[in-house]
Amino acid sequence: MRVPSHPTQIRRMLTSRLKQLTPAGPILAASLCEVSKRCGQPSCACHHDGPLHIAHHLTFKDDGKTRTVYVPQDMLGEVRTWVTEYQRLKALTHEISQLTLALVRGHVTDRKRRQGRS
Numbered sequence: 001m002r003v004p005s006h007p008t009q010i011r012r013m014l015t016s017r018l019k020q021l022t023p024a025g026p027i028l029a030a031s032l033c034e035v036s037k038r039c040g041q042p043s044c045a046c047h048h049d050g051p052l053h054i055a056h057h058l059t060f061k062d063d064g065k066t067r068t069v070y071v072p073q074d075m076l077g078e079v080r081t082w083v084t085e086y087q088r089l090k091a092l093t094h095e096i097s098q099l100t101l102a103l104v105r106g107h108v109t110d111r112k113r114r115q116g117r118s
């Protein structure tokens with residue numbers, strides 16, 4: 001994103017982004033990882049050179065420690081949506097913060113420009 005220098009443009013970009021800041025549903029601040037693993041059935045093909053099972057888990061930081069939570073297969077689609085929603089809001093919040101910072105940085109220049117005009 002290119003941050004414009006004029007406050008009117010900055011505020012216009014801010015307004016459009018602030019409107020998008022509403023979550024469409026639950027938000028999950030975690031990474032979704034795919035892993036191959038063997039199951040608990042010793043007779044299963046996965047224990048006899050057959051294909052392994054695909055499983056998914058979430059990893060996230062909790063008090064500085066990395067935690068892992070297993071994702072049930074029938075929740076995968078939903079969980080993926082929640083993680084994607086978190087990433088969307090996180091990126092959006094970052095852009096909003098950059099634009100707001102540009103307002104602070106540009107304030108003095110803007111005030112001088114206005115005073116010069118009047």
Ligand SMILES: [Zn+2]
Pocket residue numbers: 038039040041044045046047053
């Ligand atoms: Zn198996």
